[in-house]
Amino acid sequence: MIRSLMPDPMPSFTLVDVPGAVPLLGHLRTFKTRPLDLLSTWWHQHGDALRFRLGPKTLHLFSHPDLAEDVLVTQSERFAKVYDPRRPSGLALVVGNGLVTASGDVWKRHRRIIQPIFHRARIATMADRMAQIGEQRMAGWAADEGQPIDIADEMRQLTLEVISQTMFSSSMAQHIDRIRHALQVSVKYAFDSFSHPLFLPQWVPTARNREFRSVMQFMDELMYGLLASRRRSGTTHDDLLGVLLHARDDVTGEGLTDQELRDETLTIFIAGHETTATALYWTWYLLATHPETKARFHEELDRVLQGRTPTYEDLDHLPYTRAVFDESLRLYPPAPAVQRKAVTHTTVGGVSLPAGALVLVSIYNLHRHPQFWPNPDRFLPERWLSGERPRSRYAYLPFGAGPRACVGSHFASVEGPLLLALIGRRYDLQLAQETVEPQVMVTLHPKDGLRMALRTRHAPVGSTAR
Numbered sequence: 303m304i305r306s307l308m309p310d311p312m313p314s315f316t317l318v319d320v321p322g323a324v325p326l327l328g329h330l331r332t333f334k335t336r337p338l339d340l341l342s343t344w345w346h347q348h349g350d351a352l353r354f355r356l357g358p359k360t361l362h363l364f365s366h367p368d369l370a371e372d373v374l375v376t377q378s379e380r381f382a383k384v385y386d387p388r389r390p391s392g393l394a395l396v397v398g399n400g401l402v403t404a405s406g407d408v409w410k411r412h413r414r415i416i417q418p419i420f421h422r423a424r425i426a427t428m429a430d431r432m433a434q435i436g437e438q439r440m441a442g443w444a445a446d447e448g449q450p451i452d453i454a455d456e457m458r459q460l461t462l463e464v465i466s467q468t469m470f471s472s473s474m475a476q477h478i479d480r481i482r483h484a485l486q487v488s489v490k491y492a493f494d495s496f497s498h499p500l501f502l503p504q505w506v507p508t509a510r511n512r513e514f515r516s517v518m519q520f521m522d523e524l525m526y527g528l529l530a531s532r533r534r535s536g537t538t539h540d541d542l543l544g545v546l547l548h549a550r551d552d553v554t555g556e557g558l559t560d561q562e563l564r565d566e567t568l569t570i571f572i573a574g575h576e577t578t579a580t581a582l583y584w585t586w587y588l589l590a591t592h593p594e595t596k597a598r599f600h601e602e603l604d605r606v607l608q609g610r611t612p613t614y615e616d617l618d619h620l621p622y623t624r625a626v627f628d629e630s631l632r633l634y635p636p637a638p639a640v641q642r643k644a645v646t647h648t649t650v651g652g653v654s655l656p657a658g659a660l661v662l663v664s665i666y667n668l669h670r671h672p673q674f675w676p677n678p679d680r681f682l683p684e685r686w687l688s689g690e691r692p693r694s695r696y697a698y699l700p701f702g703a704g705p706r707a708c709v710g711s712h713f714a715s716v717e718g719p720l721l722l723a724l725i726g727r728r729y730d731l732q733l734a735q736e737t738v739e740p741q742v743m744v745t746l747h748p749k750d751g752l753r754m755a756l757r758t759r760h761a762p763v764g765s766t767a768r
C-alpha cells in the first residue's frame with residue numbers, strides 16, 4: 303500500500319452548544335458542583351468541540367488531540383493566557399505576572415532567563431537532595447505506623463520541602479509551615495475568585511478577604527526580605543534565587559526587578575509543589591486499588607534497589623515505576639485543563655473563534671479519548687512498556703504542549719518516580735477510607751482528603767544509602 307507522505311489533514315469539527323443553559327447563569331449552577339465530572343459527561347454526550355456558558359463567560363471545550371495541537375502549538379501565537387496584568391484575577395492575584403500567568407514579551411524574557419535553571423544536568427545534581435528530604439520525612443512516619451495518615455497532605459508537605467530546599471537552599475526551612483498555610487489559603491482564594499462570578503472584590507472587608515491579605519503580606523515580606531538579605535550578604539548561592547538574582551537576559555542584558563523576582567519565586571513555589579504532590583498521591587491511590595500492579599511495582603524496587611536509597615542513575619533501571627507514574631498522570635492529570643483566550647479571530651479545526659473567545663483544552667478528556675487509548679479508563683502501566691504509543695502525541699499532555707509547556711517537566715519526571723521508589727521500597731500504602739472523589743481546585747485533588755495506612759514492608763536489605 304502506498305501511503306501519502308503528507309500529514310493527515312486535520313478533521314473538521316462541529317461546534318455543539320451544550321443544552322440546558324438557563325438565562326443569565328448559563329450552566330454555572332451545575333458546573334460549580336462538579337466541574338470535572340460535567341466536562342467529561344458533556345464530552346461523552348456531545349463530542350470533541352463544545353460551547354457552554356458560565357454566567358457572562360462563554361467557553362469552548364476542546365477534547366481532541368488535533369484541537370489541542372492547534373491551540374497550544376500550531377497557532378500558539380494567536381492564543382494568550384487569560385490573565386490581564388492590569389486587572390489581576392485568579393492565580394495572578396497571588397503570583398502577579400510570573401511565568402504561569404504572564405503573556406507576550408514579559409513572558410518571553412522570563413522564560414529565556416528561567417529555562418536554563420531546569421536544564422537536565424542541573425536536575426540530576428538535585429536528585430540526591432530530593433531523596434534525602436524524602437528520607438527525613440519518612441523518619442517521622444515510623445511513629446504513625448498503622449495509624450492512617452492523609453497522604454495527600456503528606457505529599458504536599460514533602461514536595462513543598464523539596465522545592466523549597468532545591469530552589470531556595472535552606473533559606474525557607476524555618477518558615478515552611480507558615481508558607482504551606484499561606485499557599486493553601488491564597489490558592490483556594492484565587493481559585494474561588496476565578497470560578498465564582500459573584501465573588502466579592504478584595505476591598506470588601508470580609509473575614510476571607512482579610513485572611514487573604516494577611517497571608518499575602520506574610521509571603522511578600524518573606525520574599526522581599528530574602529531578596530534584600532541575599533543582596534546585602536553578597537554571597538552567591540547556586541539555587542533558583544541565586545540564578546534569578548544574577549540573571550541577565552541574553553538579548554537585552556537586563557536583569558529582573560524586585561517585583562518580577564518576587565512573582566517568579568512565588569510562581570515556582572506554587573507551580574513546583576502542588577502539581578507533583580497531586581501526581582504522587584493519585585499514584586498511591588491507584589496502586590492501593592490495584593494490588594497486582596502494586597506487587598509488580600514492589601518487586602521491581604526490591605530487585606533493583608536491594609533495599610538502598612534510589613539515586614538518579616537508578617531511574618533508568620526502574621521502567622515499571624516510571625510507567626506507573628506516567629499512567630497515573632494519564633488518568634489523573636494534575637492540571638486537568640488549560641485555558642487560553644484567542645487574541646484575534648481565528649479558526650481551529652473548522653470551528654470559528656472570535657477575538658477574545660475563551661478556550662478550555664481538557665487534558666483529562668484527551669487522556670481518556672477512546673480513539674487514542676484502548677481501555678481508556680483502566681489503570682494499565684503495561685501500556686507504556688509495550689512500545690506502542692497513541693496515534694497522536696497530543697493525546698497525552700500532562701505537562702501541556704508548545705511554547706507554554708511546563709518548564710519543570712523534567713524536574714517533576716525525576717522527583718515523581720524517585721519519591722515513589724523511595725517510599726514504595728519501605729512502605730506498603732493501603733487505602734483507609736471508603737470513597738475517594740476527585741475534585742478540581744486549580745489541580746485535581748481528592749474532595750475529602752486521602753487517608754492511607756502505612757505498613758512497613760520487609761526490612762530493607764543493606765543501608766539507607768548507597
Ligand code: HEM
Nearest residue numbers: 401402573574577578581637640701702706708709710714
Ligand atoms: C507532575 C508535575 C507537574 C505537572 C503535571 C505540571 C503541569 C503543567 C502544565 C500542564 C503546564 C502548562 C499550563 C498551560 O499551558 O497553561 C505547566 C506550566 C508550568 N509549570 Fe508545571 N507541572 C508540573 C510540575 C512543575 C514543577 C516541578 C515546576 C517547577 C519547579 C513547574 C513549573 C511550571 C511553570 C513555571 C509553568 C509555566 C510555564 C510557562 O508558561 O512558560 N511545574 N505545568
